Amino acid sequence: MPPQGGRATPKWRADLRSILGAPVASARNALWFTDNNTIVATWVTPKAGQELRLRLAVLEAATGRVLAAPDWPTGAANAHVIVAHDGKFVLQAGDELTLYGSDLKPLKKLKLPALAQADWSAYPSPSGRHVLFVPPMRRLGTWLWLDTDTFQIVQSWEDLRTGDVSVADGRIARTASASNVEVAEIGKEWKTIAPGARRIYVRFVGEDLLYVAANPNRLLRPDGQVVFTSDEPSVRCLWGIAFPAAGGHRFVVPECAVKGAIPALDIGGHSVLERLYVHDGDSGGWSYALDMRGPGVKGLAQGALSPDGSQFAILSGDAVESFSLPPVQ
Numbered sequence: 001m002p003p004q005g006g007r008a009t010p011k012w013r014a015d016l017r018s019i020l021g022a023p024v025a026s027a028r029n030a031l032w033f034t035d036n037n038t039i040v041a042t043w044v045t046p047k048a049g050q051e052l053r054l055r056l057a058v059l060e061a062a063t064g065r066v067l068a069a070p071d072w073p074t075g076a077a078n079a080h081v082i083v084a085h086d087g088k089f090v091l092q093a094g095d096e097l098t099l100y101g102s103d104l105k106p107l108k109k110l111k112l113p114a115l116a117q118a119d120w121s122a123y124p125s126p127s128g129r130h131v132l133f134v135p136p137m138r139r140l141g142t143w144l145w146l147d148t149d150t151f152q153i154v155q156s157w158e159d160l161r162t163g164d165v166s167v168a169d170g171r172i173a174r175t176a177s178a179s180n181v182e183v184a185e186i187g188k189e190w191k192t193i194a195p196g197a198r199r200i201y202v203r204f205v206g207e208d209l210l211y212v213a214a215n216p217n218r219l220l221r222p223d224g225q226v227v228f229t230s231d232e233p234s235v236r237c238l239w240g241i242a243f244p245a246a247g248g249h250r251f252v253v254p255e256c257a258v259k260g261a262i263p264a265l266d267i268g269g270h271s272v273l274e275r276l277y278v279h280d281g282d283s284g285g286w287s288y289a290l291d292m293r294g295p296g297v298k299g300l301a302q303g304a305l306s307p308d309g310s311q312f313a314i315l316s317g318d319a320v321e322s323f324s325l326p327p328v329q
Contacts (some may be wrong), residue, residue: 003286006326008276008312009293012064013321016057019069020045020318028077031302031315032084033246034102037061039304039322040089041315042080054079054093058104059320061311070104078119083148085128085246085307090148092122099151108151112144120144121161125169126204126244132167134159145186157187168204171222175200181212183222193224201236205244205251205279213241213253219279228284233277243305243312250309250328253277273297276312280329287329294321 020043030042039059044052051073058068076094083090087102095112112120112133120133129148135141138161145155163175173183179196194212201213209227212218213236219227233255244251256271273296278288302315313322 003277003289004326006288006290007293008290008323008325010321011324013294013319014057014059014064014066015319016041016066016069017318019057019066020055028080029302029315030080030082031304031313031320032081032089033061033304033306033311033313034084034089035087036306036308036310038067038087038102039313039320040081040084041302041320042091043318044074044077044079052077052079054091056104057320061306061313061322064320064322068104082122083124083128083131085148088148090131090151092120094119097146097151099148110146110151110153113142121165123165123167125167126206126248127169127246130167130169132165132172134161134165137161137163155187164201166202166204166210168207168222170207171204173202173204173210173222175202181210181220183210193222194218194220201241203242203244205242206248209248209251209282211242211251211253217253227282230286232286232289233275235271237273237301238271239301240303243303245305245309246307247309250278250280250305250325252303252305252312252325253279254303270299273301273314276323276325278325280309283329288326290323290325 041057043055054072054074056070074093079093081089082092091098097110098106099108101107118136123132131146133144140160143159144153147154162177166173176182179200180192181194182190184190197214203211205211210220216229216231218229235256237254237256240254242251242253255275257274276290277286280287297316304313
């Protein structure tokens, strides 16, 4: 069955320029629901000459009202929130991790081994209970498995990062050198579950569901069983593959269009968010296809889906906006 149509109109938009100063445009900006009622966004900004400051905006999810806006010094340009759940969140600044409570007070700290001329890449599970840290691309090195409840590295092993990576609470997926999709249980052997394709990306959207953005797009079981295939979305947004709800019952995939390109003048275009595709449960297709309304979201952005799947938020530049989604089918 085709997805139900509809519109996604912002229920609120929070312009945060007055509290941020001059945000640094960076892919390290972050946006997370810490629970169904609270959103946290982070930026790194220059202040007092060359000193870097980490700026947080804690927002009320229902209204966009700013609840807190702390300003912390940081020596790392890549400081950002990497995972959140149950009201808490983990901040990564270089090789240092800090677990914060809902009151914004640090609860625990953890130091990762230093990497030469690189930073650890963090891949959180949809539930937020685990994070995989891997070294840079095409390099054999140590992989670290963090339990966010105990805030300890509970496993480590040697492996090769060959392409895109995603994790669930008990599994890891990656694109291999031939662009095959491979899946492994933690610490066990890799198994190929899908053949190769150009420009293939993977994302666990639940413990037993893996979304593969390719041509066509596929929703797979970890054993390779196909739940459904789809030519939609037709254009992948540069800033997001799929955004799962922590409860595992819904995920959202954004669709972008490339506009403003003039090939004859060698002028590249920019991506514009046009539609949100929503998938619920184990259904064999998209539940909704929602056309975007309101100010256009252009270029790089960040997205986040609330744990109950009822709200989708977008961080674009120095503004956050939130959209109410239809009920879970």
